[in-house]
Amino acid sequence: MLPATGLRTHAWNTALRSILLLAGFPFLLVMMGYAVALLVVAGDAKTVTHGLYLAAGLLPVVIPIALVVAGIWFVIAWLSHNKLLDLVTGAHRIADRAEEPRLWDLTETLCISRGMTMPRLAVIETKARNAFASGFTPRQAGVTVTRGLMEALDDRELSAVIAHELAHIRNGDARLGVVAAVFVGVITLITDVVWQGMKFRRLGRLTMRGGRSGGSGNRGGGAAVVLALIAIAVVIAVLAHLLALVLRMALSRNREYLADAGAVDMTGDPDAMIGALRKVEQSPAMERVPDQVRALFLHDSALSRSRVRWFATHPPMEERIAALVRYAGGHDPGKLPELPAEPPAEEAAPWSEPLSAPEAPSASEPPSPAWSRPADPPPRSPWAPRGPG
Numbered sequence: 001m002l003p004a005t006g007l008r009t010h011a012w013n014t015a016l017r018s019i020l021l022l023a024g025f026p027f028l029l030v031m032m033g034y035a036v037a038l039l040v041v042a043g044d045a046k047t048v049t050h051g052l053y054l055a056a057g058l059l060p061v062v063i064p065i066a067l068v069v070a071g072i073w074f075v076i077a078w079l080s081h082n083k084l085l086d087l088v089t090g091a092h093r094i095a096d097r098a099e100e101p102r103l104w105d106l107t108e109t110l111c112i113s114r115g116m117t118m119p120r121l122a123v124i125e126t127k128a129r130n131a132f133a134s135g136f137t138p139r140q141a142g143v144t145v146t147r148g149l150m151e152a153l154d155d156r157e158l159s160a161v162i163a164h165e166l167a168h169i170r171n172g173d174a175r176l177g178v179v180a181a182v183f184v185g186v187i188t189l190i191t192d193v194v195w196q197g198m199k200f201r202r203l204g205r206l207t208m209r210g211g212r213s214g215g216s217g218n219r220g221g222g223a224a225v226v227l228a229l230i231a232i233a234v235v236i237a238v239l240a241h242l243l244a245l246v247l248r249m250a251l252s253r254n255r256e257y258l259a260d261a262g263a264v265d266m267t268g269d270p271d272a273m274i275g276a277l278r279k280v281e282q283s284p285a286m287e288r289v290p291d292q293v294r295a296l297f298l299h300d301s302a303l304s305r306s307r308v309r310w311f312a313t314h315p316p317m318e319e320r321i322a323a324l325v326r327y328a329g330g331h332d333p334g335k336l337p338e339l340p341a342e343p344p345a346e347e348a349a350p351w352s353e354p355l356s357a358p359e360a361p362s363a364s365e366p367p368s369p370a371w372s373r374p375a376d377p378p379p380r381s382p383w384a385p386r387g388p389g
Contacts, residue, residue: 022176024247025183029070031240032190033062038233039194042226051229070186077182078136085134086122088293089286091144094121103150106159107143110166110266119143119169123150129280132296133165134174141169148283157276160263161298164273167262173255177296180248187244194237252295252313260320261328270330274321278332281317282339 037055045051086093097104103121111118119135120142127148135141143165150158168174260277264270277299284299294300295313324330 022180022247022251025180025244028187028240028244028247029066029183030059030063031236032187032194033059033066035194035233035237035240036190037062038229038236042229042233045225045229048225048228048232051225052232055229066186066190069189070182073182073185074179081136082120082134082140082142085142085144085293085296089124089144089289090126091122091124094123100150102155103145103158103162106155107162107166110159110163114166114170114266116166116170117141119166121145123147124286126286127151127283128285129153129283130286130297130299131161131165132293132298133168134296135169136175138169141174143169146286149280152279152283153276156267156269156272157279160267160269160272160276161280163263163266164259164298167259167266168255171255171258171262173259174296176255177252180251184244184248187241191237191241194233249295249313253315256315256320257323260324264324264328264330270324270328273328274324274330274332277317277321278334278336282336 034055037058038051040058041051041054045054085091094100094104100121100123103123107121108118110116117138119133119138120140122142122144124130124144124146126146128146129149129152131143131145131149133141133143143162145158145161149161153161260273263273267273280299281301284297284301286294286297286300289297291313299317300314301317321330321332325332
């Protein structure tokens with residue numbers, strides 16, 4: 001890695017780390033394929049070494065199957081990812097400038113300055129302050145922001161956040177994130193296959209088969225060989241699954257640093273990016289959104305404070321701001337005070353709000369006696385219920 005001396009070299013180093021991290025996923029896919037192959041050959045192996053050799057011979061068959069599954073998942077994500085994200089986050093699309101003129105104008109100005117295609121815009125109606133980018137290609141690209149973000153940020157800060165998301169699109173981060181998610185999904189699927197192989201019936205059949213094989217050539221050692229190969233397969237599968245999650249989270253963290261740098265490069269205003277991050281830090285929570293989607297957002301306080309940092313999807317806010325101060329020459333105003341918690345009634349559905357209590361008579365008006373009646377009752381409505389008689 002080159003020593004980072006400024007914003008540009010910091011961005012280059014981050015991009016290089018991301019490429020190296022992404023290159024690790026095919027290696028993990030080979031590890032998972034080898035774990036499956038060990039389960040397949042466990043009953044035929046005469047020794048543990050022989051089983052390891054047989055499993056290696058099956059890799060040319062197992063790996064293409066895993067790649068086909070990954071390809072199918074990738075096609076599904078390609079065709080429907082924007083609609084799925086709208087459905088999961090509750091976002092609604094902005095079809096023309098008249099709906100959100102401020103958001104539209106700021107985005108259009110930034111796109112014109114960089115020669116980018118105008119992305120698809122969407123808004124999530126929530127008081128939380130956050131945003132994310134999506135899309136495989138510039139034509140499919142989209143930027144989604146929350147209502148709370150637009151209300152809390154001034155034009156400079158909102159431009160910085162939009163530039164951050166446009167940097168994700170320009171750098172291919174949205175596409176990269178989906179590719180990483182597909183790899184993790186396939187590796188998780190293979191982990192489930194290995195786990196199914198550990199079930200009692202499957203283990204019993206393999207043990208019996210190994211015992212018969214051992215009776216003729218292994219002098220009763222077949223069952224031990226089977227168990228040893230299954231144990232090796234499980235260790236490899238679990239290790240590959242954990243490493244896949246770590247790589248995906250590290251990839252996400254690096255891309256946030258790179259997008260912060262890209263936003264400053266696009267706007268030339270590091271102070272606006274720092275101010276926006278400080279305001280987002282006050283209220284970023286998107287609790288109703290699944291963790292897999294929350295990893296796409298500008299910031300998530302819960303996912304950036306993982307007990308094991310390797311499993312955090314976002315870098316800590318303090319480190320992001322420190323990088324902007326160090327490499328872009330920004331000025332940090334300091335952490336803003338936390339916002340008061342919203343009353344529960346605000347989040348309740350309109351039809352679930354309690355009825356307001358009747359107003360009490362004012363002090364200047366004495367309460368009317370219970371037996372008092374109006375002198376002249378109002379005329380009776382023709383459709384009012386009729387009394388007896």
